[in-house]
Amino acid sequence: MKEEVPVLEYTDVTIESRGLMVPVRLKLTDQGITFRNVKTGKVETLNSSDIEVVNWQRLSGSYGIRIFTENGSLFRFGGFKESEQSKLEKFFKNTYSKTMSEKEFSVKGWNYGAAKFEGAVLSFDVSSIPAFEVPLSHVSGCTTGKNEVTLEFHQHDDAAINLMEMRFHIPTSELAGDDPVESFQQRVMAKASVITATGDALAIFREVQCLTPRGRYDIKVYPSFIQLHGKTFDFKIPVTTVLRLFLLPHLDQRQHFFVVSLDPPIKQGQTRYPYLILLFSGDDTDLLELPLSEEELHEKYEGRLDKEMSGPQFELISKMFKGICNRKIVTPGNFMGHSGTPAISCSYKAAAGYLYPLERGIIYVHKPPVHIRFDEISSVNFARSGSTTRSFDFEVEVKNGLVNTFSSIEKGEYNRLFDYVNQKKLRIKNRGKMEMGSRKDDFDNSDADEPDPYMRRVREEAKERDQDDDEEDSSEDEDFAPGEEGSDVAEEYDSYAGDSSDSGDSEGGLVEGGEKKKKEKRERKQKSKTVSEKPRKRRQKKERDENKPKRAQSAYFLWLNEHREQIKKENPGISITEISKVAGQKWRALEDKTEWEKKAAEAKQEYEEAMKAYKISVGGSSSGTPKKSPSQKKVPVSVTPTKAGGSGAGFKSKEFIEDDSSDDDKPLKKKAKKETKNEKEESEEEEEEEEESSNASDKEEDSE
Structure with a gap:
């Protein structure tokens, strides 16, 4: 076996x-x-x-x-x-x-020893034990001096610290005719990653339109690198840096994009180009004859290239890149857009381009190019684009937290793109709202009575979310009822009725010292008014019914209650605030939340059933709020001082005031609101003058 x-x-x-x-x-x-x-x-x-x-x-x-x-x-x-x-x-x-x-390394720290070449590795030995090893493929250049050799290294863009160069001092050899410096330099350059154009190119493509970097370049294909020669700039791309190849049809079905993914990217000053994008017309054809024999082609390229090739230019150049770089060419899969091509017209970072859904990822062409693999995607989201319903946004969130938004996609692409994402089993954030009837409501009925279907859906979601909050937290304000008789506010407003009522004849004469008496009278009246006023009732907080069911917890809080002690054990001495932060991070990083969402749905269903039973037991109605019995109405009484010995009209009921006030039959409280300050002062002065005249007549009767 x-x-x-x-x-x-x-x-x-x-x-x-x-x-x-x-x-x-x-x-x-x-x-x-x-x-x-x-x-x-x-x-x-x-x-x-x-x-x-x-x-x-x-x-x-x-x-x-x-x-x-x-x-x-x-x-x-x-x-x-x-x-x-x-x-x-x-x-x-x-x-x-x-x-x-x-394998052991020397840790003596000596800077003198012996340099040994083993294949493509330079080893520096101290006491016959290697102190360090330098892969010669990392070397980008080698220069010599009198007794010195300087090695220059390729830089890594993601590294915080890079090794720029290393210098070796080589003593002069006693042997005649042997230069150790030149020998050292030749052995380094034989294995170094230095691009030198030696020999003839395998193929040359003239004046190829390049979108990134922009311009027209002559593309020369060599066995170990690819050269882009333009009028201003010249790029050399080693075949080992080619990561992926994409051949994508244009939306107009006449042109083709050929995209080359590079790692590390090519540089133009401080600008880096991780993608090389070529644009070809479908009408351009070409003929190639490689300067290699059939045996060499079979031995070096294992049948990936033919000695003679002809056809459209984009097919020839893609086949050459595939044979030289030994990389597969990625083409669109089964996805077909609304236009009949795999391309979806959209915008990314305020620049128009095309989005291509592939079998293992998505790619955007062309400014800036973006390629996202499925294993990098955390979730996707469909959102409304701006204030119009004729387009939508496709948001792709990667695992490092970055969100790529492809906007202004026509609504005709929605169903196709949603089915594609669903088929690839990507996590959709708003899956519950986009499926069923919502997909049709958002984009298919943009001419309905409701001018904004997206806002309509948002409002419906808000009503569902806040329905239970309104039932639990809402309560009537029993104290504030200005339109009802007997309420505090109505009594307060009715108290001003006496200020606007008739005060009788105010044309009587005034006695000497009347101004002083008026001032004293005003002070006494103010004091009596302050004492007689009743304090306003404060609104009492409604007591909570202990029999009322408690709200169901969400999936997050159910998960938190289960893992709270575990978080405390993992982070001893953590505060309550920090527990919430750590729990929030773990909850966001949790990929499968199905278990907790299911528990939350069950708890919500139990709460709704318990709430229905509670409403029936409390009020016997579907609203759940017990009906209040109407309270008895109080009729406020207004007191108006009149002349002594009058006809007994010192008290006026509310009915009398309303009948006598105006023809519009308006409530008294509104009339009191409209009174001005001057009218109140005039009525007070008339009352004082009337009282003084009556006092004077009493004195005259006594003197008689």
């Missing part, structure tokens, strides 16, 4: 790339070692037959594997634990028949 070969997988390891440890996913099988770049998605493979030496070495803060291949390339993986050493050693011995030995 054949023994099954184990497979080792590591998701949190790194690989050295131009002076930076880049996170990768590593998989070791009997066929070889495969590692995938987490950031770019680039997949590379080391065949088991190419592995020559395997070492276990100590790195900064962790352990790593050093793999040396037959062609002289060096691969260093880091991020392993010490406990993994025995497992990896057993795997390499049983699967690849390679002994994984432990």
Whole structure:
């Protein structure tokens, strides 16, 4: 029985790339070692037959594997634990028949030693133990001096600190005719990543229109690099930096985009171009004849290229890139837009372009180009575009929190794009609202009576969300009822009725010292009015009914109650505020919330049933609010001083005032509001004068 070969997988390891440890996913099988770049998605493979030496070495803060291949390339993986050493050693011995030995490095710190070349690696040894190793593929240039050699290195854009150059001092050799400086420089340049145009190009395409970087360039294809030669700028692209190739049809069905993804990107000053975008017309044809024999083509390119090729120019150049770079060409899948092509017209960052849904991601062309893989997408969202209902926005949120918004998409593309996203099993934020009838309501009935269907849907959602809040928190203001008789406000307004009533004849004469008496009278009246006024009643807070069911908790709070103690254990001494922050971060990072959403839905259903039973038990009506019995109405009485010995008209009822006030039959409180300050003062003066005249007549009777 054949023994099954184990497979080792590591998701949190790194690989050295131009002076930076880049996170990768590593998989070791009997066929070889495969590692995938987490950031770019680039997949590379080391065949088991190419592995020559395997070492276990100590790195900064962790352990790593050093793999040396037959062609002289060096691969260093880091991020392993010490406990993994025995497992990896057993795997390499049983699967690849390679002994994984432990490699030690010199830590003396000496700056003098011996330089050794092993394949494409420069090793600097101190006391026969290597102090450091330099992969020559990282070298971009090498210059010499009298007794000195300077190495220049490629820079990594994502690295905070880069190694710029390294200088070696080489003593003069005593042997005649042998220059150690030139020999050192030649051995470095033989393996360095320095692009030099040697020999004839395999193919040349003249005056190709390039959108990024903008201009027309002559494209020359060499075995190890691709040259873009323009009138102002010249770019050289190594074939190892080509990440992906895309061939996309234009919306007009006459032109084609050819997109080349690059890592690292090409540079023009401080501007970086991670994508090379070429535009071809479907009418342009070309003929190529490669300067290679059939044997060389089969040996170097394994049948990917033919000696003679003819056809449309975009097919020829895409086939050349595929053969030289050994990368697959990505084309649109089964998606078909409203226009009959895979392209969706939209805008990104205020620039118009085209969005292409692919089988494993989406790409936007062309300014700026954006490619998003499905494994990078956290969620997608469909939103209304601005204030119009004839277009919508497609928002794509990636796992690092960045949101890419593709706006101004025609409403005819909505159903097709929604079905595409649903088929690819991407998480849709507003799935519950976009399915069923909402998809039709939002975009298919833009000419209905409601001018804004999106706002109508938002209002309906708000009503559903706040329905229970209104039933629980709303209460009538029993104190404030200015339109009802007997209320505090009505009594306060009616108290001004006496100020506007008739005060009798005010034409009587005034006695001497009348001004002083009027002042005293006004003060006494103000004091009596202050004492007689009743304080306004304060609104009492409505007591909560203990029998009323409590609101159902949301999915987040159900999850928080379950994990609160766990968060406290993981973060000892954490405050309540910090618990909320940590819980919010964990809840957002939680991918599967189905369990808690289901529990929340069940709790809400139980709450609604309990609320219905409570409403029936309390009021016997569907509203749930007990009806109030009408209170008895009080008729406020207005008191008006008159002449002594009058006809007994000192008191007037409200009915009398209303009948005598105006023909419009308006409530008294509104009339009191309209009285001016001057009218009140005049009525007070008339009352005082009338009282003084009556006092004077009383004195005359006494004197008689």
